[in-house]
Amino acid sequence: MIRKTVIFALVFQFAGVFPAAAATYWSLFNVEGESSIGADYVTYGSLADMLADSNRLSVNTLGGFGRNIVGSGSDGSTYWSLFNVEGESSIGADYVTYGSLADMLADSNRLSVNTLGGFGRNIVGSGSDGSTYWSLFNVEGERSIGADYVTYGSLADMLADSNRLSVNTLGGFGRNIVGSGSDGSTYWSLFNVEGESSIGADYVTYGSLADMLADSNRLSVNTLGGFGRNIVGSGAFVTRDEPNPVPLPASVPALLSGLGALAALRWRRKTRQTS
Structure with missing residues (x-):
């Protein structure tokens, strides 16, 4: 006793x-460059919910220039949206950073705007697992070669496209990759010819960064039909809540x-x- x-x-x-794990996932719905309304960030409380577009936590609409958002991501402390009309803009892409999820969802309190000219116009997505960062270069659905995942060792390098660690080319069906993300343990690529496919989008999951970069050892293929054809990006943020111990007598x-x-x-x- x-x-x-x-x-x-x-x-x-x-x-x-000991703090408990907390996670937020999101999908970005947009027919970028063609929608007069803008983009919708839809948030979820789990990876399974995001992959199935179920149990939505919130829908956050960004009108006006928001129609040019094609991707987003987070490294656990900083968030970013990728503004681009990919393959059609002579200027390039803008990575806009934020200090919180709420700021990214509302496009408020911007920390920085980082413009990548030239070949940067082909950036359609990005992500991070908390230690490695990557940009996805692709003119999706129009490129016969495929997509390039370019990795970096820091957020600053990704935002400037400097000090590349690797360039990973996915040919063939890779031309349909429009986004990716990670929650720190699972990785995923988003296959879609957005706004043009009557079927929808496929979220393909992987158990490691190396597998995602090579599209090998797939864990699952999750198809979102109908309105899923408008998904162009996704992301996740995983952190540990700050300890809040109960005061003891x-x-x-x-x-x-x-x-x-x-x-x-x-x-x-x-x-x-x-x-």
Whole structure:
């Protein structure tokens, strides 16, 4: 009985010290460059919900220039939206960064605007698993070669397209990749000829960054029909909540010490009786 009491007290004492995982996922619905309305960021509470477009948490519409958003991502602390009319803009793409999910969903309180000219006009998506960053270069549905995943070691390098770590080309059906993301453990690519496909979009999941970059060892293929044809990007943010321990009465440490001493004494007496 004393042992159970000690265990219960210890659990009670340390409850809330170790933070619980929290995650938010989102899909970006847009027929970019062609919609007069704009883009919709739809959020979900789990990867399964995002892959099935079920149990939506919120729908966040960005009108006007929002119609040019084609992708987004997060590394766990910074968020970004990718503004581009890919393959049609002579200027390039803009990575716009934000300090919170709420700011990204509303396109408010921008931290920076990072323009990539020239070949940057072909950037259609990006992502991060918290340590590695990548941009997706593609004129999707129009390129016979495919898509290039370009990786970087930092957010600053991705935003400037500098110090590339690798260039990973996916030919053939890879030309239909329009987005990707990661929650830190699972990775996914979004296959879609958005706004032109009557079928919809395919979310393909992988167990590692290497598998996503090579489109190998697929874990699942998740098809979203109908309005799913307008999905052009996605992302996720996974963090650990800040610890918020419940204040304990000053007498609790003394109580724990006393219970521990009683348990030790009982164990010693039991040992002597059996010896």
